[in-house]
Amino acid sequence: MLLRQWAAVSVYQKLWSADMRLCEKNAAELSAMLREKKCSAAEILADAKQKISETEPAVNAFITVDENAENAAESVDKAIADGAALSPLAGIPVAVKDNISTKGLLTTCGSHMLDNYVPPYDAEVITRLRNAGAVILGKTNMDEFAMGSASDTSVYGAVRNPINSAFSAGGSSGGSAAAVRSCEAVLALGSDTGGSVRQPAAFCGIVGFKPTYGTVSRYGLVAFASSLEQIGSMGRTVEDAAMLHSVISGYDSKDAVSAKNYCFENLCGTADMNGIRVGIPVELLGENISDDVKNAVNSADELMERHGARISRISIPTLKYAVNSYYIISSAEASSNLARFDGVRFGHRAENCRTLAEMYEKSRSEGFGAEVRRRIMLGTFVLSEGAFDEYYKRAVLAAKSLSFGLSEVMNDCDVLLMPVYPTASLRLDEKVSPVQRYAADLCTVPANLSGMPAVSLPYGKNADGMPLAVQLMGAKFSDSRLLAIASAFEKIAGGEI
Amino acid sequence: MGEWETVIGLEIHAELNTKTKIYCGCKNEFGAAPNTNVCPVCMGLPGALPVMNRKVTEYAVKMGHALNCVINPVSSQARKNYFYPDLPKAYQISQGEFPICGKGHLDILVDGKVRRIGINRIHTEEDAGKLIHDGAYSGSLVDLNRCGVPLIEIVTEPDLRSSHEAWIFLTMIKSILRYIDISDCKMQEGSIRCDVNVSVRKSGQPLGTRCEMKNINSFSGAVRAIEFEADRQIRLLENGCTVVQETRRWDDMNGKSTVMRTKENAQDYRYFPEPDMGATVLEERYIAEIGAQVPELPNKKQIRYVNEYGMSETDAYTLVLDCDKSAFFDACCAVGICTPKEAAKWVIGDISRYTNDTGISVIDTKLTPQSLAELVKYVENNTVSVSGAKKVFDILISEGGVTAEIIRKLGVEQNSDADFIEKLVGKIIQTNEKSVADYRNGKDKALGFLVGQAMKMSQGRANPALVREAVQRRLAE
Numbered sequence: 021m022l023l024r025q026w027a028a029v030s031v032y033q034k035l036w037s038a039d040m041r042l043c044e045k046n047a048a049e050l051s052a053m054l055r056e057k058k059c060s061a062a063e064i065l066a067d068a069k070q071k072i073s074e075t076e077p078a079v080n081a082f083i084t085v086d087e088n089a090e091n092a093a094e095s096v097d098k099a100i101a102d103g104a105a106l107s108p109l110a111g112i113p114v115a116v117k118d119n120i121s122t123k124g125l126l127t128t129c130g131s132h133m134l135d136n137y138v139p140p141y142d143a144e145v146i147t148r149l150r151n152a153g154a155v156i157l158g159k160t161n162m163d164e165f166a167m168g169s170a171s172d173t174s175v176y177g178a179v180r181n182p183i184n185s186a187f188s189a190g191g192s193s194g195g196s197a198a199a200v201r202s203c204e205a206v207l208a209l210g211s212d213t214g215g216s217v218r219q220p221a222a223f224c225g226i227v228g229f230k231p232t233y234g235t236v237s238r239y240g241l242v243a244f245a246s247s248l249e250q251i252g253s254m255g256r257t258v259e260d261a262a263m264l265h266s267v268i269s270g271y272d273s274k275d276a277v278s279a280k281n282y283c284f285e286n287l288c289g290t291a292d293m294n295g296i297r298v299g300i301p302v303e304l305l306g307e308n309i310s311d312d313v314k315n316a317v318n319s320a321d322e323l324m325e326r327h328g329a330r331i332s333r334i335s336i337p338t339l340k341y342a343v344n345s346y347y348i349i350s351s352a353e354a355s356s357n358l359a360r361f362d363g364v365r366f367g368h369r370a371e372n373c374r375t376l377a378e379m380y381e382k383s384r385s386e387g388f389g390a391e392v393r394r395r396i397m398l399g400t401f402v403l404s405e406g407a408f409d410e411y412y413k414r415a416v417l418a419a420k421s422l423s424f425g426l427s428e429v430m431n432d433c434d435v436l437l438m439p440v441y442p443t444a445s446l447r448l449d450e451k452v453s454p455v456q457r458y459a460a461d462l463c464t465v466p467a468n469l470s471g472m473p474a475v476s477l478p479y480g481k482n483a484d485g486m487p488l489a490v491q492l493m494g495a496k497f498s499d500s501r502l503l504a505i506a507s508a509f510e511k512i513a514g515g516e517i
Numbered sequence: 518m519g520e521w522e523t524v525i526g527l528e529i530h531a532e533l534n535t536k537t538k539i540y541c542g543c544k545n546e547f548g549a550a551p552n553t554n555v556c557p558v559c560m561g562l563p564g565a566l567p568v569m570n571r572k573v574t575e576y577a578v579k580m581g582h583a584l585n586c587v588i589n590p591v592s593s594q595a596r597k598n599y600f601y602p603d604l605p606k607a608y609q610i611s612q613g614e615f616p617i618c619g620k621g622h623l624d625i626l627v628d629g630k631v632r633r634i635g636i637n638r639i640h641t642e643e644d645a646g647k648l649i650h651d652g653a654y655s656g657s658l659v660d661l662n663r664c665g666v667p668l669i670e671i672v673t674e675p676d677l678r679s680s681h682e683a684w685i686f687l688t689m690i691k692s693i694l695r696y697i698d699i700s701d702c703k704m705q706e707g708s709i710r711c712d713v714n715v716s717v718r719k720s721g722q723p724l725g726t727r728c729e730m731k732n733i734n735s736f737s738g739a740v741r742a743i744e745f746e747a748d749r750q751i752r753l754l755e756n757g758c759t760v761v762q763e764t765r766r767w768d769d770m771n772g773k774s775t776v777m778r779t780k781e782n783a784q785d786y787r788y789f790p791e792p793d794m795g796a797t798v799l800e801e802r803y804i805a806e807i808g809a810q811v812p813e814l815p816n817k818k819q820i821r822y823v824n825e826y827g828m829s830e831t832d833a834y835t836l837v838l839d840c841d842k843s844a845f846f847d848a849c850c851a852v853g854i855c856t857p858k859e860a861a862k863w864v865i866g867d868i869s870r871y872t873n874d875t876g877i878s879v880i881d882t883k884l885t886p887q888s889l890a891e892l893v894k895y896v897e898n899n900t901v902s903v904s905g906a907k908k909v910f911d912i913l914i915s916e917g918g919v920t921a922e923i924i925r926k927l928g929v930e931q932n933s934d935a936d937f938i939e940k941l942v943g944k945i946i947q948t949n950e951k952s953v954a955d956y957r958n959g960k961d962k963a964l965g966f967l968v969g970q971a972m973k974m975s976q977g978r979a980n981p982a983l984v985r986e987a988v989q990r991r992l993a994e
Contacts, residue, residue, distance in 0.1 A: 121564045134563070141557050143564060240564040246792035276568045276794045353792055356598050359607030360561050364659070380600055403598070403787035412789060 042067040044203045047112045047260040054100060054111045061093040061100075061111030064206075065155050068113040072157070072204045078185050081198040083118045083176050084126045085158035092155045099153065109267050110153030115205035117196050118159040119166055120251065121240035122146055129242050130162045130174035133367045133387030143240020144275070145209060145251050145268040152267045157205050160195030164389045165358065166216055166244045168192050169457055170446070173391045178448055181224060187445040187486055190220030193254070197224040200254050207264045208254040213245045214346055215440070215464025217252030218476035218491060223445035225478040225487030227510075229253045229261045229503065232496050233471030234279035236265070237272030243357040245350035248468040258477070258507040259288040265499070282497065287504035293512060294328030296505055299433035303339040304463050310443045316479050316488040317439055320513070324437070327512050334433070338425045339466060341418035346465040347458055348402050348415035354392075355399025361387060394454065423470035430472075430495040435505050437492060439463045440476045444486040463491060473499045475506045479513055522720045523747040525677035525713060526637075526727075527739075529690055530668050531700045532644060532708040533576045538665035539643050540567030540610065545667065547706045551649075551660040559665035561605030566793050569594075573667040574797055575807060576699040577617045577641045580669055582808040583693050584636045586621030590799050592640075594791035599784060602659055603646040611670075612640035613788045617797065623693075625685050626819050626830055634686055635674030642668050669699075675714065675724065680743040685834075687711065687736045692815040692838045704735055713739055713767075715746040717754065725750070726760040730767045730774055742767040745774060818843055826850075826857040835865050841878045842868065848886035855893035863889060867907065871914050883917030884910075891920035899980050905929030933980040941979055942987040945971045956992050964988060 042050065042064045053059050072085060096111040116122060119129045121139035123146075128134045142150070149156060163173040171179035171194025179194035181187040182202035189198040193210025197220035200208045210217040212230035221228025230252045241251055253264035266286050272278045300321060305314055325331050363369035363383030370382030388396070402411035429436070442460050446452070467474035474493040482488055492509070494502030538545050541558035557565035581588045595613030618639035624631050644666040649658040671690065677683045691709060694700040701708050711733055716725035728750070730742045745767075750760050764783070765774040778784070813821075815837035822833035837843045846864045850857045868879050875882075892909055895901040901909065901924055909923050924930055932938070945967055946953055956963035964985075971984045 121562075127563070129563075137563070139557075139562065139564070141562070141565075238564075239566050242563040243793075274568060275566050352789060356596050356608050356787070356789070359598060359600065360563070360605060362600060362602075362607055364602045365560070365605055366562075376602070400787065403789050405785045405787075408787075408789070 041071070041203070043071045043113070043206065045206070046257050047109065047206050047255060047263050048257070050112055050206060051108045051110070051263075054096075055106065057100065061096040061155060062090065064111060065089055065093040065113055065157075068157060068204060068206070071202070075182065075202045075204050079180050079182050079189075079198050079202055079204075080177055081160055081179055081182075081189070081195040081202065081204060082115070082158050083128055083130065083161050083174075083195070086125055086156055089113075089155050089157055092150065092153070096153045096155070107152035107154075107267065108263050109149065109207075112154055112206050113157045114149060114154045114264070115157050115160045115196055115199040115208040116146065117162055117193050117208070117210045119162060119211055119242040119244075120145060120209060121242065122156065122159065125156075125159065127159065127242065128176075129166070130164045130176060131388065131392070132175045133361045133384075135175065135368070137366050139240070141240065144237035144272045146240065148268050154207075154267070157199075160193070160199055160208060162195055163192035163216075164392050165242070165354070166192040166211055166213055166249075167354070167391050167395055169215070169219055169461065170448070171195060171220065172448065173389055175389065180448065181445055181486070183225065183445075183486060184484070186447055186449075187484070188223060188448050190223030190441075190445060192216040192220070193228075193252070194220045194223075196254050197221050197226055197228065200224070200226045200256060206255070207260055209264070209268070210252050210254055211241055211244075211249055212252040212468065213249040213350060214461050214468050217254060218464055218474060219441050221254055221476040222440040222478070222487065222489030222491075225489070226254055226256050227258050227261045227478065227506075228476040229265060230467055230474050231265055231269060231499050232279070232282070232473045233468075234277050235269045235282045235284070235497070235499060237268075237275040237278055239272060239274040243353075245353040246357060247353060248346070248350055258475070258503055258510050259286070261475070262286045262288050262503045262507070265503075269499075279497070285500045287500050288507035289504075291501075291504040291508045292327065293324050293505070293508050296324070296329045296508075297432065297434045298324055298329045298331045299334040299429055299436045300331065301336050301339060301429075301436060301438055302333050303336060304438045308442055308459070308462070309439055312444055312482040312488055313439045313442060317437060317490055320437060320479055320490045320509070323512060324509065331437075332433070334429050334436075336422075336425045336429060338418065338422040339462075342422055342465050342469060343459055343462055345415040345418040345422065346461065346469055347398070348411050349419060349469075351395045351399035352403050352412050353399065355396045355403065358388075358392065358396055363387070391454070419469040422466060426466060426470045426472060427495065435492045435494050435502060437490060440489045440491040444482045444484070444488050467493055470496070472496050473502050475502060477506055477510060477513070519719045519721065521717050521747075521751050523679060523743065524675045524716045524718060524724060524727075525680075525683050525743055526675040527671075527673045527677065527683065527686065527714070528712040529671040529687070530710045531671070531690075531694055531702070533573060533667040533669060533699050534701045535570060535572040535576065535667055537570060537572075539570050539573050539641065539667035540665055543665065547703070547708075549662055551658070552662060554662045555664070559605075560661055561607075561664070567610055567791075569794060569797065570667065573641055574617065574799070576667075577639060577669050578799065578804060578807045579697050579699055579811060580671070580694070581618030581621065581639055582811045583697055583814055584618075584621040584623050584639065584671070586636055586639060587619035588799065588804045589615065589617060589619055590801070590804070591615065591796050592617040593796045594794045595788050596791050597786045597788055599786055601645070602657065603648050603664075605646070605661060605664060609643060609645065610791055610794075611642035613790070615796075616640035623686070623689065623816060624820070625682070625689055625816055626823065626834070627682050627685055629830060631820065632676075632682065634676045637672040637674050639669055639671050642670060644668050675716070675727075680740040680747075683713070683743055684736060684740050687739060688838060689816050691736075692840065696814055696840045697811055707734070710734070711736075711739055713742055713746075715743055715750070716760070717747055717750045726762050728760065728762065729764045731764060731777065732766045732768075734769065738767065738769045741769065741772060742774060745772065749774075815840070815843065822857075822861070826861070828858055828861055832861060832865055835869075836861055841880045842872075845879045845886055849890045849893075852887055852890035855890045855897060859897060860890065860893045863893060863910070867910055868914070882914050884914040885917075888913050888918070888920045895920065895924065899931055899933060899982065900924070901929055902931050902977060902981065904977055905931070928978075930978070931980045932975065932978045933983055935983075938979060938983050938987050941971050941975055942984060942991055945974065945988070946991050953992065964992070967992075
């Protein structure tokens with residue numbers, strides 16, 4: 021009875037603001053509308069699913085759409101009808117990267133290895149989302165096991181940029197970024213091991229936030245490089261990303277490296293740029309950065325200064341070790357983390373094997389794609405006797421000195437301003453060698469190696485009409501403040517996007 | 518040239534008897550239906566993460582104290598990578614460079630000498646699952662219940678010099694685990710296992726090339742493996758060959774070992790720091806608190822029993838190995854009314870026989886330290902004969918009661934009355950003329966016969982020492 025009344029109300033609402041569909045609204049707006057009974061969670065979900073069916077053929081952002089998502093929306097509507105207290109995310113459709121375990125829902129990691137794997141448990145972030153009443157829409161496409169930066173190593177085909185399908189959506193959380201950009205989802209979870217939330221966010225023109233290491237539980241995130249990765253929040257505004265982060269973050273006893281006293285306060289809208297100390301690392305504006313991107317950073321620099329920020333150019337020489345350290349450490353951890361995909365208990369198992377060794381070899385060779393195999397071999401090598409000291413140990417030392425260098429400069433800066441990626445989105449058919457791709461992670465990996473929070477913010481467009489972006493990075497555990505500053509920047513940049 | 522010397526180092530794995538597993542909340546129990554004590558963590562499902570069980574840390578620290586180890590205030594976990602179907606993550610979480618306990622030692626008594634055996638380290642790690650090769654299936658079955666059962670690994674220095682020493686060391690370690698109650702030590706359930714490193718050399722020479730023996734399922738198996746291996750190496754060297762460093766598989770059924778892998782194809786486990794877990798940091802106060810919980814341990818007890826009570830090394834060894842028995846014995850001595858060495862005979866002999874027959878621990882019987890101490894006292898002051906005391910003991914241990922009352926009830930007090938003895942002996946001398954004559958003709962044996970006859974006539978109640986004395990006196994007349 022009540023539900024029908026709302027439906028009537030929201031039909032009126034739609035007539036009233038016919039120009040914008042529900043799924044195109046921000047989480048903050050939808051949350052207010054639900055409270056004011058201007059729409060129902062079921063309607064929001066129906067509109068998002070409608071959008072998915074319109075968009076997917078061109079974008080390929082989803083691997084699985086949850087057919088039972090309606091249940092979650094229904095219970096939110098019931099809670100509203102009962103007058104129960106609501107979390108800000110209640111009724112908001114959230115897309116989830118396909119390397120985050122969802123009970124009863126396929127979790128493939130974009131890999132043939134796991135194309136039949138259905139987890140028997142929910143990741144901690146999923147539990148928190150469900151408890152908050154968020155509606156899990158489905159699982160998004162990604163680079164296989166999150167290894168890549170164009171979402172083109174997925175066994176389910178590449179994700180295409182919603183702005184122009186000839187272009188890449190970035191990676192590895194390309195499906196999540198594309199889903200949010202195309203309004204298939206209002207919010208999305210990604211994982212960021214070396215930039216995998218921030219770079220696709222930049223390519224798709226949305227906000228992607230990688231929080232401080234240890235603030236979001238990794239329990240249930242299929243591990244790629246344990247010491248580097250965090251689950252990041254993606255939305256069309258800083259406030260939306262902050263809303264998502266505030267629900268999923270906080271101590272979890274199931275993740276042994278979870279930070280005990282972290283408490284995120286959503287301060288979006290409270291800060292302005294006046295007096296903010298901004299450092300710009302000169303090493304990240306070198307010749308390997310495209311003019312488009314350099315111009316975006318320089319323009320952001322001027323804009324911030326105009327609004328009272330105190331800008332300084334700084335130098336962090338150890339940044340030159342970042343990419344090498346990153347690829348050694350992440351591959352080393354990956355070689356061990358991905359060893360469990362051996363065909364014994366779950367995932368792909370090769371047929372007609374005569375020996376155990378043959379079963380291992382064939383299952384893994386068939387199950388993993390080329391990029392994953394490359395990283396496993398690289399990682400196995402750097403951990404092997406003889407190579408360990410030369411590679412792994414030195415990479416860890418270099419990462420430590422980089423972290424130290426970064427934390428030093430944070431004594432004099434509130435945030436660092438830098439590019440997200442050397443270029444805007446690339447054409448999907450552009451041929452790039454693995455080494456070139458690795459080198460391009462220069463601006464994103466420092467946040468992972470140091471555990472510092474960083475956010476990618478859309479800022480303008482290039483000549484191709486593809487989005488440009490800048491990155492702000494804060495000191496460890498300054499996440500609330502970083503997003504408040506990001507939100508202040510978003511406000512002043514509003515007119516220039 | 519000198520004698521060959523065997524040099525032995527041990528790696529002992531003991532399963533800890535914590536309620537839950539090492540990195541998850543699953544039950545740590547033996548014998549459950551296959552794959553029932555499992556969860557995403559111990560099944561190694563994608564995304565699952567380990568969290569250290571604090572009890573495991575506590576138990577490892579306790580063992581560290583027991584073996585006089587340096588307890589490291591900061592330790593960390595490491596991954597040991599290898600593929601096997603019983604290891605669902607394809608790596609074992611263990612400890613590498615920074616184990617929880619560092620160097621220590623254990624003093625053991627061997628042939629009258631105290632031998633100090635160095636401990637290299639103790640670290641914590643997880644057990645793997647079990648493969649079941651059942652003929653009914655074409656493949657093998659995997660039971661993951663044992664995955665994540667907590668283990669400590671105790672690594673010794675190469676300080677043991679014979680299979681006998683290794684045996685004593687192993688049994689002492691097992692006993693210590695029971696004393697501090699951190700392991701059930703059930704060999705048949707595989708809760709203690711050991712690998713053995715053996716090399717040989719001429720005394721005074723540097724260490725020889727060692728071979729590691731795996732797949733040893735019992736301490737006696739360890740002894741046999743050491744002896745076989747030392748023998749094999751000595752024979753090689755005496756025939757002008759060299760020992761090759763290798764890992765060998767012990768086959769207890771056939772009493773020999775075979776090559777598993779040589780140094781060239783040794784597995785590279787690619788140890789690296791476990792990124793899913795932070796360092797284990799222990800406060801000084803915590804370390805001291807755990808240390809204070811460690812009781813007097815069997816090796817120390819054994820030395821004390823020998824030195825203070827004059828017990829034989831073997832008796833003391835037998836007594837201390839069983840934690841309950843030695844505690845019972847100590848309590849019995851603490852009553853302060855009997856000679857410890859005499860009490861020990863009862864504990865080693867009659868109590869052991871009873872507990873072995875019934876499978877009941879001494880502390881669960883009706884016998885109390887007080888009642889045994891009294892019984893021993895009555896024997897020592899000749900109130901009860903040894904044979905009478907055994908009857909009393911049988912009742913004390915099975916039914917309980919007050920020693921003095923049972924003695925009275927059974928009527929087993931010894932008669933030391935001079936008149937009674939004189940009359941008894943007089944009668945025996947009279948009725949056994951032939952034996953008396955034999956004795957006087959130099960057949961000493963006749964003395965024992967006469968004493969026996971007197972004891973028989975008194976139905977065992979006469980004080981045998983006084984009877985003997987009286988018989989001797991009469992015969993000398």
